Amino acid sequence: MTSLIYCQQAKQLLEAFGETIRELTRLHEEQFQALVGGDLDSTRFDDLIHMVxxxxxxAKYxxxxxxxxxxxxRYDEPDKK
Ligand SMILES: [Zn+2]
Known part of the structure; x- marks a missing residue:
């Protein structure tokens, strides 16, 4: 019964979901660094961030x-839409 908590596929999907979040975090950080560094072209990150x-x-879906x-x-977070 405990083996049903997370099957392999669910695990992979969750990892893929987490990977996109890490990528977003990285992009936001890079955009911030570019902005702080006076890079006024940092809006190029917006497209990337949008894509990710x-x-x-x-991935979440x-x-x-x-x-x-x-x-x-089980997924019963109270704020799910
Ligand atoms: Zn499953």
């Missing part, structure tokens, strides 16, 4: 969708 954000949403359809874990 899209991937983050997709894939993960939650897996949990729901596979029933291998």
């Amino acid at each position: 954000n899209e991937r983050k949403h997709q 894939a993960y939650l969708n897996h949990l729901e359809t596979h029933g291998c874990s």
Whole structure:
């Protein structure tokens, strides 16, 4: 029964989701450094951040969708939309 808490696929989806969050964090940090360094062209990060954000949403959806359809874990955060 305990082996059902996280199946391998759910784990991979969660890792992929986490990876996009790390990437976003890195991009925001780089954008901040560019801004502090006086790089007025730092808006180029906006497109990148937007793209990674899209991937983050997709990864999150894939993960939650897996949990729901596979029933291998519970997801009952009160603020889910
Ligand atoms: Zn599963």
